[in-house]
Amino acid sequence: MVSTSALLDFLLQTRTQTETICKPLQIEDYVVQPIVDVSPPKWHLGHTTWFFEDFILKKYKSDYKEFDKQFAFVFNSYYESMGARVVRTDRGNLSRPTVEEVYAYRKYVTSALENLLQENDISKELEELIEIGIHHEKQHQELLLTDIKYILGNNPLQPVYSSNFNEYKTISKDAEWLSIKEGIYEIGHNDSGFCYDNELGRHKIFLQEFQISSELVTNAEYLQFIEDGGYDQVLLWHSEGWDWVKNNTISAPQYWQKQDGKWFCYHLNGVQKLDLEAPVTHISYYEAFAYAQWKGLRLPTEFEWEIAQSKFDWGQRWEWTESAYLPYPNYTKAPGALGEYNGKFMVSQKTLRGGSVATSENHTRATYRNFFHPQLRWQFTGLRLAR
Numbered sequence: 001m002v003s004t005s006a007l008l009d010f011l012l013q014t015r016t017q018t019e020t021i022c023k024p025l026q027i028e029d030y031v032v033q034p035i036v037d038v039s040p041p042k043w044h045l046g047h048t049t050w051f052f053e054d055f056i057l058k059k060y061k062s063d064y065k066e067f068d069k070q071f072a073f074v075f076n077s078y079y080e081s082m083g084a085r086v087v088r089t090d091r092g093n094l095s096r097p098t099v100e101e102v103y104a105y106r107k108y109v110t111s112a113l114e115n116l117l118q119e120n121d122i123s124k125e126l127e128e129l130i131e132i133g134i135h136h137e138k139q140h141q142e143l144l145l146t147d148i149k150y151i152l153g154n155n156p157l158q159p160v161y162s163s164n165f166n167e168y169k170t171i172s173k174d175a176e177w178l179s180i181k182e183g184i185y186e187i188g189h190n191d192s193g194f195c196y197d198n199e200l201g202r203h204k205i206f207l208q209e210f211q212i213s214s215e216l217v218t219n220a221e222y223l224q225f226i227e228d229g230g231y232d233q234v235l236l237w238h239s240e241g242w243d244w245v246k247n248n249t250i251s252a253p254q255y256w257q258k259q260d261g262k263w264f265c266y267h268l269n270g271v272q273k274l275d276l277e278a279p280v281t282h283i284s285y286y287e288a289f290a291y292a293q294w295k296g297l298r299l300p301t302e303f304e305w306e307i308a309q310s311k312f313d314w315g316q317r318w319e320w321t322e323s324a325y326l327p328y329p330n331y332t333k334a335p336g337a338l339g340e341y342n343g344k345f346m347v348s349q350k351t352l353r354g355g356s357v358a359t360s361e362n363h364t365r366a367t368y369r370n371f372f373h374p375q376l377r378w379q380f381t382g383l384r385l386a387r
Contacts, residue, residue, distance in 0.1 A: 007130060008117045010362075014134045014141075015110050017360065018048060019103075021144050024162050030099045033092025034154050037378060038147045043075065043091045046102045048137040049109045050075035055338070056129050057109065061116050067108045071097070131194055132338070138360040142379075145268070145358040150378050153255055153266040165268040167357050167380070168278040168316055175215035177387070178311045182209040185307050188328055189367040198342040199367045201328030205303050212300050213385045214312045216319070217291065220276035222283075223263070225291050226252055236293040241286030244375050254282035254377050279317050279382045285350045285374035288320040288383040298322065300386035302351045302369065309366050315359070317382030318352040318370055325349040325371035349373055356380035 002010075022030075022041055030042040039047075050071060057064045066072075074094060076085035086094065097105070113130075122130075152159050188202030189195035231251050234242055244250065252258075255266040256274065263274040283291075292298050300308070302323035326346055333343035349371040355364035358380050372379065 002127065004117055004122050007122070007127060008114065011113060011117070011130060011134055012110070014137050014360075015106070018045065018137055018141055018144065019106070021141055021148075025148070027099055029148070029151060031092060031095060032151045033089075034151060036089050037376060038150045039088075039091050039143070040094070041144055041148060041151075042099055042102050043094065044140045044144050044147070045106060046071065046075040046097070047077055048133075048140050049102075049106045051136055052113055052130075052133050053109050056126070056133060057112050057116065060120075060126055061112060064112060067105045068097070068101075071105060135194060135196075135363060138363040141360045142356070142358045142363075146379050149255075149266075149268050152268075158266055158271055160270040161268040163269050167267050167269075167281070168275070170275060170277045173215060175213045177211040178214055178308060179211050180207065180209065180304065180308050183207060185303070187303050187306055187367075189365075193365070195365070195367060196342055196369070197334055198327070198331070198346075198369050201330040203329045207304060207307065210300070210304055211387050212304060212308045212312070216279035216317055216382050216384050218276065219274055219278050219280050222253065222280040222291060223274075223276065225294050228294070230290060230294050233290075233294070236290040238286060238289060240374070241284075241290060244284070244286055250287075253280060253287070281317050281356075281380050281382050282377050283320075283381055283383065284377040285320045285372075287377070288381075289322075291383065292385055295385060297385045297387050299383060302353055304386060305353045305384075306366055309353070312384075314354040315364065316357055317354065317380050318356050319354045319382060319384050321351050321353055323351045325351045325369065345371060352381065 022045065025041060031040045033040050033043075053066065054072060054076075058066070073084055074086055074097065077088075117130075148161055152161055184204050184206050186202060187205050189199040190202050230236060231245055237245065252263075257264050257266070257271075264271050265274050266272075288299060299320055299322040302321040305319065305321055327343065331343070350373075352370040352372065353368070355368065356379065372381075
């Protein structure tokens with residue numbers, strides 16, 4: 001067990017960081033929901049607070065009184081077993097509660113959590129729940145940044161979120177092929193640190209000999225794919241991917257824009273000239289697959305990625321893999337409502353590995369399994385090639 005003071009510090013740092021992310025926003029930015037996948041910043045602030053209130057305070061703090069009984073309906077996300085909730089598409093219609101009220105809600109719940117930790121002996125069960133709540137909030141910190149980017153990047157004025165936010169470190173090394181020998185390897189979380197249930201069921205797998213690139217694909221490399229007509233070559237695409245390209249008139253990664261024959265890109269620090277050496281980002285699995293096909297190569301499986309990851313730098317982009325998001329052998333969902341956290345999404349999604357520039361500190365690891373539907377690309381997603 002960690003010490004109570006260390007756990008409290010971790011909790012308070014996390015709660016503060018969420019609000020720090022929102023400091024550059026104007027009040028009008030807090031309620032916007034341009035598409036179903038993007039939630040308003042105000043909703044993220046409330047939802048991460050509701051999680052602590054409903055899963056921890058109501059159960060473990062005997063004298064706890066809800067801040068507002070209606071907030072559970074407003075800020076529940078997808079936990080069917082926790083009761084009725086606002087439909088996801090309607091989160092942007094919530095002009096009330098106000099931003100001020102949501103911040104008051106956060107302060108109220110954070111104070112109650114602080115009292116709970118200071119006044120009680122913490123059981124292993126409670127410690128684990130608080131740790132899940134902290135990492136749940138860290139997930140939403142990344143979603144906050146990517147949702148804010150989508151909100152501002154789709155505003156006709158394309159305003160700057162923060163002039164200090166750097167979305168990448170320029171790739172300066174030439175890519176090399178890293179070789180992994182054929183053999184039996186172990187996959188999955190295997191230490192005392194925090195992990196999600198979908199990383200468990202550590203198990204053995206057999207891998208054929210393969211090679212994986214030491215570097216992510218860059219904007220310059222991806223631009224060659226575009227200029228060669230990659231978005232018009234049907235044989236490079238899955239059938240669903242091709243339909244997605246045509247139905248949505250996709251011709252470049254999200255946020256790319258061409259002005260007077262030159263490529264630019266919207267970043268959280270504003271519209272910038274496309275940096276050709278930076279890793280390509282905001283691409284879907286469909287695009288990652290098509291690019292790999294164009295190169296005569298492929299995406300790594302998540303198992304190949306995990307075994308090879310110690311040989312290269314990672315963490316700038318969530319990396320699409322060729323693996324479907326499925327349970328590991330002997331996987332069991334957590335009991336109760338927390339069982340809805342990961343397990344029920346194990347269908348029709350692809351696994352991503354690594355992390356991104358938007359991922360919060362102390363939140364990712366080599367066994368972390370992110371997952372999204374193959375058409376989504378508002379996250380900082382990129383690709384690494386294998387053969």
